[in-house]
Amino acid sequence: MHVWDDEQWLQNFQMRKATFMGLCEELAPTLRHKDMRLRAALTLEKQVAIAIWKLATPDSYRSVANQFGVGKLTVGIVLMQVCRAINCILLRRTVTLGSVQDIVDGFAQMGFPNCGGAIDGTHIPILAPAHLASEYVNWKGYFSMVL
Incomplete structure (x- = not known):
């Protein structure tokens, strides 16, 4: 992902890299994790990328896990955490019902x-x-x- 141009970002995530990074910035307060003694935490960008990839494609958890070098369970956990963060941080700003x-x-x-x-x-x-x-x-x- 670090060497992709905007066209590759659009093909894979349906958004430009700048949009993706802006989304990561917005979600950072909720999704930043600290490294553990036995393993490093997933980067914020990797978490958001996993969630967007899973939501945007018909790929299985196994396929997404293989794509990003993580376990199937990790994909499920990350997906739920990112969706919760979007719901808490962005949804009320983006979707309004009015009175x-x-x-x-x-x-x-x-x-x-x-x-x-x-x-x-x-x-x-x-x-x-x-x-x-x-x-x-x-x-x-x-x-x-x-x-």
Whole structure:
């Protein structure tokens, strides 16, 4: 990972190295571990890389473990720790629901009383990034992301 260029970062993690390092910085307070007497702690970057790789690919725990030179159990532990850190540190800053009462009132005005949300998959048109445009073409032929 230390010698990859931005294109390799995009291919492997769907983000540039600067974005990855920024994510590591944000999660550092929760994920930094001290070395033990018998073994060194995993670096922060390796923890985040393991979690992103596992979340972004259909790879098995064994495959991810082999990819990063750790055990399967370590992959599971790291995945849970990184997800918890993302949930604690980033989620509230990134995903906001607004006022629940305002949402319920809005649905009631549309004829859906006592409703606080709806689950569906819908394609939201986007301007695709030039370097990955083909990744965002949907079955109808325009650029979108599923929400």
